[in-house]
Amino acid sequence: MTRRLAYLGPPGTYSEEAALLYDADAELVSATSLPAVIDIVHDGDAEEGIVPVENSLEGAVTFTADLLIHETTLKIKSELVLPIHHCLLATAGATADDVEVVYSHPQSLGQCREYIRQRFPNATPMQSLSNSAAVIDMMQSAKPAVAIAGRRAASFFDVQILEEWVEDNHSNATRFIVLSVEDSAPTGRDKTSICFNFDADKPGSLVSVLAEFSERGINLNKIESRPTRVSLGRYFFLADVDGHQQDGDVRSALEAIGEKVSMLKVLGSYPRHVPD
16 A cells, blocks of 8 residues: 655655655655644544654754644654755746845755855845745745755756755755654664653753663763743753663663653654664
């Protein structure tokens, strides 16, 4: 049976590229927003959904982090890393002269911040819903405009590529996660993602949680915080650790942590991405 895989569309986005990298044979289901990707999976219109979670230049995709904390019970089933190389696009026959607006997705604008500043010092960066939408926005702009998007996006429209690899750092890459009703079985090279918070802000609270991992020799890959939306100074913490939640040491660490926090949510255990 062909897998149905939801992604942030329209076709030509980096999310679509990631979806094809994950499963080139999947039936791709285009979504209009990141929450819509999750809704499509919740509603059963796709078995899985793929969303960006982290970029090597801009850090965490906070919108995705908040969705994982507040909006879904879906589990992380897999992860992959997609190299991101941006192109400067213009309508057919146009040039970069007298550009007044630069359209792109907010993450891409951040990844090309220095390039835009030097190349178009008088232009206004303008956010679009996706990189493909940025091309449409550029084509419909009443002012001289260009778009920053991927090479694949250019193939869907009558536009030209003026410049390639315009990201500020060519090591630019985005980590994507695949969400489904269930996460993955242990493989021996796994990662587990969790989020947690505390009832009160007390000295040593976070250290005591992290110590449960270090005392068991469990490597902490990443930790970040997001506001609880209740009051200033209160946060949810998100962490990635090596190992599967069914592994003995990870399981015992999670049990111990559960006694120290007010909320513990296991976002999923899944195979770690292995760089080529």
